[in-house]
Amino acid sequence: MDCRAVIxxxxxxxxxxxxxxxxxxxxxxxxxxxxxxxxxxxxxxxxEFYCNSAPLPLPEDVRNRLHAALATRLKRPSP
Ligand SMILES: [Zn+2]
Incomplete structure (x- = not known):
């Protein structure tokens, strides 16, 4: 399993x-x-933060931003 599969x-x-x-x-x-x-x-x-403030799954926009951040991170070559 690689990083992308984990994500x-x-x-x-x-x-x-x-x-x-x-x-x-x-x-x-x-x-x-x-x-x-x-x-x-x-x-x-x-x-946890969102669960404490509202009994909802990760909001769509947070999920999207997270995925965008991860995509950027994974595109960077490893040191
Ligand atoms: Zn990894």
Missing amino acids: RELSEYLDGELDRTLFEEVERHLAHCQDCRLVVNTTKKTI
Whole structure:
């Protein structure tokens, strides 16, 4: 699994909706990829923030901005 695959499964991963095999693949990737761990932590905090203020899933515009930010990040060559 690469970073793009992790990002693609991210919302289901955080919602606990991934099947066990995929979940474990994401966990394995996160264990060695700091970039994705950062993304996961940031997304978790964003979701917690919105869950505390309103019982809704991630709003559409936040989701779009997040995906745009991730796309930009993933396009940058790794150091
Ligand atoms: Zn990654």
